[in-house]
Structures are given as structure tokens and as C-alpha cells.
Amino acid sequence: MKTTINGPYPRIGSELTQKLREETGAEETHPTILQHLQNDVTKELVRELVTAGIDLPNDGLVYANDELSWPLENTDGITFGGMHKTLHTNIIHRHIICTGEIKQKHFINPLHTTAVTEHSVKLELPGPYTLACHTEIGKTAPYKNIEEIAHAYAEFYRGVLLSRKKEDFVQFNEPSIIAYKREHPNLEMLPELYQNMLHKTKAQTAIWTSSGHYTRQTIDLLFSLPVDTIGIDFVWDQNVETLLKKISTDKNIGFGIVDSGDTGWCGQDDKNSIVKTLRSFAGYTYLSKALVAPNATLEHLPRNYAQQKIKLLRQIADEVNK
Amino acid sequence: MTLPLLPTSGVGSWPKKKRGQKGNLDAVSKKETAEFIKNQEQLGIDILVDGEFYRGDMATDYGRALALPIADWTRSYGNRFWKKPIVDRQLIAKEALQTEPYIYAQSLTTHPVKGMLTGPTTLANWSLHTYYRKREDRVFAYADVVNFEAKELEKAGAKYIQIDEPAIGEYHWEAELFNEGLRRAREGITAYIITHICYGDFKLVYPRLKNLSVDQIDIELANDLDRPEQSELITQMKKDPLTQYKDVAVGVIDIRPDVPVEDVDTVTRRIKTTIDILGPTPDLLQRIWIKPDCGFRTHKNPTTAYAKMKVMMDAVKKVREQYVL
Numbered sequence: 001m002k003t004t005i006n007g008p009y010p011r012i013g014s015e016l017t018q019k020l021r022e023e024t025g026a027e028e029t030h031p032t033i034l035q036h037l038q039n040d041v042t043k044e045l046v047r048e049l050v051t052a053g054i055d056l057p058n059d060g061l062v063y064a065n066d067e068l069s070w071p072l073e074n075t076d077g078i079t080f081g082g083m084h085k086t087l088h089t090n091i092i093h094r095h096i097i098c099t100g101e102i103k104q105k106h107f108i109n110p111l112h113t114t115a116v117t118e119h120s121v122k123l124e125l126p127g128p129y130t131l132a133c134h135t136e137i138g139k140t141a142p143y144k145n146i147e148e149i150a151h152a153y154a155e156f157y158r159g160v161l162l163s164r165k166k167e168d169f170v171q172f173n174e175p176s177i178i179a180y181k182r183e184h185p186n187l188e189m190l191p192e193l194y195q196n197m198l199h200k201t202k203a204q205t206a207i208w209t210s211s212g213h214y215t216r217q218t219i220d221l222l223f224s225l226p227v228d229t230i231g232i233d234f235v236w237d238q239n240v241e242t243l244l245k246k247i248s249t250d251k252n253i254g255f256g257i258v259d260s261g262d263t264g265w266c267g268q269d270d271k272n273s274i275v276k277t278l279r280s281f282a283g284y285t286y287l288s289k290a291l292v293a294p295n296a297t298l299e300h301l302p303r304n305y306a307q308q309k310i311k312l313l314r315q316i317a318d319e320v321n322k
Numbered sequence: 323m324t325l326p327l328l329p330t331s332g333v334g335s336w337p338k339k340k341r342g343q344k345g346n347l348d349a350v351s352k353k354e355t356a357e358f359i360k361n362q363e364q365l366g367i368d369i370l371v372d373g374e375f376y377r378g379d380m381a382t383d384y385g386r387a388l389a390l391p392i393a394d395w396t397r398s399y400g401n402r403f404w405k406k407p408i409v410d411r412q413l414i415a416k417e418a419l420q421t422e423p424y425i426y427a428q429s430l431t432t433h434p435v436k437g438m439l440t441g442p443t444t445l446a447n448w449s450l451h452t453y454y455r456k457r458e459d460r461v462f463a464y465a466d467v468v469n470f471e472a473k474e475l476e477k478a479g480a481k482y483i484q485i486d487e488p489a490i491g492e493y494h495w496e497a498e499l500f501n502e503g504l505r506r507a508r509e510g511i512t513a514y515i516i517t518h519i520c521y522g523d524f525k526l527v528y529p530r531l532k533n534l535s536v537d538q539i540d541i542e543l544a545n546d547l548d549r550p551e552q553s554e555l556i557t558q559m560k561k562d563p564l565t566q567y568k569d570v571a572v573g574v575i576d577i578r579p580d581v582p583v584e585d586v587d588t589v590t591r592r593i594k595t596t597i598d599i600l601g602p603t604p605d606l607l608q609r610i611w612i613k614p615d616c617g618f619r620t621h622k623n624p625t626t627a628y629a630k631m632k633v634m635m636d637a638v639k640k641v642r643e644q645y646v647l
Contacts, residue, residue: 265451301393
């Protein structure tokens, strides 16, 4: 079992991150200085994650304004409106408005972090379905419905994926598939969406879901998608264990089982209970290929709490791997 | 006090000089408050706000007043961070946080000044918790704290009390809990109660607003008013105008610092669109107030903030002349 984290990592709590914050908030920012600081903070975060025992780190998404809209920063056909809350939380994302054909102008290349850090990191992207659910289709957009725009995002991502090698790991975060008390329109588009997006691409892939509950139908749908790993939220849905043990799959499971604090609770996780749950999956999935993670971004917590969560992840994985 | 047609007000905060977040009314805050009160009077604003120069953060200050531990920084978006209080014990309010700033601001003017509070759901959601496990316990504990504050404000003479609930869009399915939290927060209060909401996917929450235990809903609308045919929220408002149930303060100024100062014609058009939607009859028209979308604390200096408020007032005066009841 390997450890990973999802979403942005707290970017404040060290002298370097404080400098980044000051530079970002300065009256006049200097792009080169900002870029250097972002690189340095990324190095620091990744080093912290790896030293603490995270097997598959991300790059902390230091460059991201928010977890949802960041890949569309320099994209034709997209403008940003006001600010919206992300699901049930007080984390905010920019309102995405499609005004024309979606075309990549300049995609922020997170894999620059491989040159920046000594460690390989996974590339984490908001999934095309979730992006489509959060996009307002403007009057001048050539897309008529959520399915068309989801496919446009998938095509946008193909350009990113085709350059990835088979050693690379690319994760699509798709909370909109199960987000609690939100609409989940046209879920039936997902198989074709992901097939088209991943056709002839080489990287290892994952889809990660969070902040909601699962049905048998959503589980079947998720495990039918052409990705290697399916990430599941065990914090929101403690009954998903029963559903998962009824399916037969050779896909890897991502266990989002440590509480990220997204509902405000920052009490201690029950490590023994978590280890027991994970071990119980031994007959159902290859635990050696599974991932264990917090159920959502650790940015709900201050950095010192996030550090404790990472330590816990390592302890859990070590116990399970014994 | 008789209010004119389309009464105007601010939402709360004004740009302040960079200093440590203190959460108390020090000499610098007092000076800035006095200047801001004067600016509002000069602009002709009807119900004033104190500018919140003393405020650190909406939840953090309450945490300090309640002697709660305060966590290190967490991020909301972009480069915006705040420090969440950690509710690690039963919440018991002993000393009011907001009464002193209200008393000071009101002493500077004969215009009514709003007493400003943070709502219980926002306080609950923007805290970390190790004591109250259930969400309703968190919200109700904070509701008692807010009620204590509201009573102190009323004792001090506040006729208008604003309870900010930007968290209304979070946990949007918990309509009853949210409503009950507000109801408890205002229990026993006879002052005019306003609830300010922002940063929300309002089409999800709009149907609930008419049932809230407040006299006025204060809502941001500037961007939607520029494209009313495309706005789902405006579509809902047309079908079921909120002014049938409550007074409604409509945001007609986009307060984001990277958005240039609007021209008078744009804001006039926004106000007229508001009237078309929410004030199609004289009795509903009288329930509309005009204000900026939100407070101005994200601005680095007050010049553009002042310019935006001036445009708003110029537009209001223009529209008032056209509607004589």
C-alpha cells in the first residue's frame, strides 16, 4: 500500500511560504521572482511530503489560484466571473464561463516540478466532468450542453496527456460525480468521455471522487472507466466498504480514509479502526497496489495539522504492509 | 426615521491601513472610523456602517473573544488566508465583541449605524472543532453567542443589526438548521435584522431566503444584473420576487479590486433592472434597498472604493428622480 495526498497542500507555515504569500499580495508583483518563489515553495513542500513518507506526492498545487479553475488560466474560450464556494466548503473557486471554443493557449506545465524537485510527482487535474458541471455555458459558446463541454475539456486534456510517459501518474479529481446533494447530470457520458480522453495515452491514471455518498450504480460506473485507480471517499461514506466488497475488479483502489478536515472536525482519526478496515480488503483487492490518502485536500487544515495527517498516513500504510 | 425611496447602505468593511490583525478598537481604527463616517455622510448614504477597521477576521475575532485557541493560517483561495478558531470547549459568551465599535461609530453621527455581527452558521463552518461533533450543536452553540451580542447591541441603542452569513451556500441542504440558527441568534431582539450573504451559488439557496427570520436579505447581484437573461438567479427572482416576503438590499457595485470603477449609466441600468425584477409594483418597490455587493476590505486603498460608492449614489439619485410615489 502506498501513501498519497490529494489537492493543494497548505502553503503557509514556513518562512519561504510566508515570502511567497507576501510577494503574491504585493502591490507590484515581479513574475520572475514569483515563479522562483513558487518553485522554491514547491521544492519545500514536496521534500516535506517525501520525508514524511508520502510515496506518491503531488506538487502541492502552489501555482493554483484554486483547485478547480487553475488549468484554464490561459485558455481560449474561457473567462472567469465572480467567486463561488467549492461544494460544501469555504474554499472558493473562480466562476468558469465558456464564451467560445476551448483551446489551449498556454497550459501551466506542472511537470516543470520534476525539474524543480528531486522527486517525481503526480499530475493532478480537475476532471473534465467536474469542470463541465462547474462551467456556465455563455451565449457565444459553441457548446449546447454539459456533455458537449465535457468532451471539449476531455479533448483539451488529451493534448496534455499525449506528452506524458508511461512512468507518469495523472489523476483526475471528480467530486461532481458524487457531490452530496448536488445534481449529477448525464453520468452515462463518463465511459465515452474517459475513453476518448485516454485513447492511446500512456501514463498511469486515476480518478478520485470525494464529498458524497455512493450507490451500486456509481460504483459500477466508476470501476468501468478506463483508468488504473479509483479513489473513494471513506470519510463521507462509511457504507461504501460494503458496496466495494461486492464487486469484482482488477483496478486499484484509492482509499480516501483519513479525515482531511473538510467538515471542520480536526479531532484524531481512529488509526486502529482505519487499519482494520484496510486489512479487511485483503481478499478483495491488491493492497500492494492500493493507495491510502486523506479524503480531500489538506488545505482545510493549517500546515501543522496537515503534517500530523501525513505522519498518520505513513503509520497506517506501514501497519497494513506488515 | 423615514427612509427615502431606495434606501442606501454599505455592507461593512472599508480598506484599512496595513497593520496586524487585532480585533480591537484602537486609536488608528477610531481615526479611520471617524473619517469613514464623514465620507458616508458626504455621499448621502442613509444607513451607515462603521468600516470594520478594528476587525481581524469574521470568525477569528469571535474565537479570541471566547478565549478559544486559534489555529495557524488556512487558505480560502488565491492569496487569501485566515486563522480558524478551534472550538475545543463549550461556548459561553461573557464579554461582547461588537458593542464598543458600534457605540463609538454611532457617537459620531446622527444617521443610524448598523451593529455588525457574524452569523452562527458562518462561525460554525469557519471554525475547526474538537468539542461539538454534530453540526447542529456547533451552530446552536454559536447562535447563543450571537444572540448575546445582539442583545448587547440593542441595549446600546442599535436599531439596525446586520448578521453576516456568507456561509449560506455551504451545506446548502441544511436549510432548517441554517434558519434555526438565525432564529435563535435573533430571539428576543426587536431591532431591524439584516442578513448579508455573498460568495454563493445563490440559485441553490434562493428558494430558502423567504423563510429566514430576518427583516432584510442583503444579496450580491451586480454581475447577474449585467446579464439578466442568462442568470438563473434572476430567472428565479422574476418568478418569485423576494420583495414579496422581505426587504431586499441589492448589490449593484462589483467590489472586486481588479474591476474598474463602473460608470453611472451601468449602475443606473442595474438599479432599473432590479426594479423591473423585484419592484414591479409600488409596494414591492418600497422594499428595495441599494448597496454594493459586499464590503471593500480587499481594496488596497480607499480611493477606488470611494469612487465606486459615489457612482452608486449618483445612480440612485438619478433613479429616485424618475420614481416619485
